[in-house]
Amino acid sequence: MSAIEAVTVEVGGTLVVDASGHFVDPDGDALEYAASSSGPGVASASVAGAEVTVAGVSPGTAEVTVTARDPGGLAASQSFTVTVTPPPPPPPPPPPPLGTATYRVVFEATWSASTHPNGFPPGPHFSQLIGAVHNSGPQFWALGATASSGIEAMAETGATGTLAAEVNAQVPGGALAVISGSGTGSPGTATIQQITVQTDYPLVTLVTMIAPSPDWFAGVSGLSLVDGDGEWIDELAVDLYPLDAGSDSGSNYASPNQDTSPKEAISGLQGVAPFSSAPVGSFTFTRTDT
Template structure:
């Protein structure tokens, strides 16, 4: 009987330890929301060369994803969705592509914000990030233009294992590599073969080395 009691005690301790281990190993992925303020300053004073009378920006679109995701990165080729966004401002194909990437586990959510009816102003939206998908990419077409857009790419909102309270970054101008036009009003000129996505600092927005001025900043504020 004494042996039975000892074995029972050992079994009880074993299962108690097993339960504790299972509780500790639960994989909890914390999430948080950020208010994103995109401050755009594409104005005729800083960017005087052929500044269009109908300057505007398409609807802002982007997603939360794992850090170092290659989608949208310079040196990669624009997808059909990125091409459509960069050339026409349309977001539907890109939304479908982002949904697919999210279903593959590469992202948490995608976001579509408002457009901007002039060259200057703010676009504000909310985004959600998680520990696993802590980076944000956002883009909007410079309109009119051949295939140019402004974007922030792979901005990680987690530092030192915690979400930052606030982060402000410069947006850059990108060339999607799909249209060879050189002015805002250039006719469609398909780039064949397609070129990789690249930072764009040439005329009319820059001098070949850098932009004439900061074109936009993006502020992330934890809610």
């Protein structure tokens, strides 16, 4: 007779022990088997032929005793320990469907000779709008930070390709999509009819060059369209003030190209000549899917 080794089973699980390999009748007679548990509230035991089925009921340990009996009534028994472990934790629930919202963006350019009279240039306009829908991972520009190549190109020439490439390099991890729209004369308006944001991509960065200028621009960085209660904002208006990309040292609208080396940090130009303290425009984000 060989010993039955201890076993482990999870709550709600079962395992089978073949008792025929652990009992031998010297006369070669067929044996009948029975099994009982010292703690049926922890582990139960049942028998079918020579197979002993152990079922985990609750965490803990119990002794299961198996008895083999020959036709003459002679019996032998042995016990083994059953350890019942808790079931594995259930898998986490699937994430809720991503919440989305769509917005219309209206850019109202208010930069004019009446709002910023100091040396106001001929042909005032804003370049094509360019930006991203993104999460908190990437930061495409920030006050006090050095302008990326994309921000520099946008602020100096109105070009959008490099900044769009910087956004696309963050898709799909940090950014959801590039935002783009037309430019406008100033005063004037430009509208992006639809942008889509998601609960995991709730931020908007959007910029435009003030033109003509050395490297001046306006825009928002990482603007959240979620309110303090975690709900989508129905409408949000943001005043825009002039910004210096820090990549050109020109001091007026018509200054020739004067690369700043090394580049300086992006800074605000509100109230700094030639600008007054007034905004140069505004963005209004209006939710359209409600």
